[in-house]
Amino acid sequence: MSALVLLTPDAPAGRVADPDVPQLLVTDLGVVRGDGVFETLLAVDGRALQLEAHLDRLASSADALDLDLPAGERWQAAIETGLAEFARVHGEAEAMIRLVGTRGVDAAGPPTCWVYLQPVPASSREQRHRGLDVLLLDRGYSSDAAEAAPWLLLGSKTTSYAVNMAALRYAHRQGADDAIFVSSDGRVLEGPTSTLLIARTRDGVRELVTPLLRSGILAGTTQGALFATAEPAGWRLGYGPLTPEELHGNDGVWLASSVRLLAPIRSVDGCEIAVSPELTEELTELLLTATRH
Structure with missing residues (x-):
């Protein structure tokens, strides 16, 4: 009900x-x-x-x-x-x-x-634990479209979500769980209903990375809350730009959203990537610490 x-x-x-x-x-x-x-x-x-x-x-x-x-x-x-x-x-x-x-x-x-x-929905809780198989989909805009054409409303959360839902249906028909949009100039953007997060280690320092906001993505509230607590916990923060190749060879990759929280990505276009349940648990706890306040 x-x-x-x-x-x-x-x-x-x-x-x-x-x-x-x-x-x-x-x-x-x-x-x-x-x-x-x-x-x-x-x-x-x-x-x-x-x-x-x-x-x-x-x-x-x-x-x-x-x-x-x-x-x-x-x-x-x-x-x-x-x-x-x-x-x-x-x-x-x-x-x-x-x-x-x-x-x-x-x-x-x-x-x-x-x-x-x-x-x-039970599916949202399940994907937090099971993980996601995702496809990369061309969004049809360059990464500077939001600045060049603000009337496209690329950084706003509008009810005009038909394209986002069509992308998810296409991914499902291909046997995937979700999608990640890529700009026409080869920049990784966001999911149809989520924000991309990458955890990687550079020069011995753990780093959380997300795409650049000015590339025309929606500012993620979940990503923002996690970043607010991750930095004091010793994580370095980064903001792209990211290419599809950078989705591989990391400690973990997630789609973050308010209801699903952190759903780990386990494959991109059919290629498996690293999944760490321990890291997912650690970052989820950091996220929940932020949202409790």
Whole structure:
């Protein structure tokens, strides 16, 4: 059973609604044109993790779309309402929380906003332990496209996710679990719903590396939280640029996301790469340390 909370002007903490009956108008521009933004986050023990980072990114994405959404305090109150409703049925089970804001039925507003909660899919928990086989897919843009064409919204989390879902379906048809986008000029970017992380050792120093943000990828909240605790723990941090060849010969490679957390990659285009359960456990603990605060 899921939980749904609508952000409406008459309900400061959100209004609980029935998720099993229609709630969205067919003329909503989020449906008709994909004109909206969203965030997905994890709740553990009844508490939303990395909430501030997700609300900041939601606001940043909305700014890129010139979309006027409710303030962060309104979203936070609605999330608390949703968590209470979710807990009535599921107790303190892990919850996947989705925040969605669309332009509404009129380009001039008001926006349509809601918070939706459901149990974490079993597949997400399984992939944390089993690992992933991934394919490299050409994204069709150069690594400087985000700077040259900001209207592409490459660094924003919009509801226009058809390309991302098509990439995942293509990977699944090829027998893979996930994909990593590569730019037309040969730079490794991100997964359709995740951030890439590499652990390697250089000159005796352990290093965590992720692609350059300015290459047109979404700033990863999970990656940011991990980096915040990894550096004090002795890790050196790096930010690309990365090539496909650099996915091999490392201590470990992961796709990081808010609900799945750290899912180790075990093969790229059919070629096996190193997987370290011990390193995955170590980095996951560092990540959870960051998200508990």
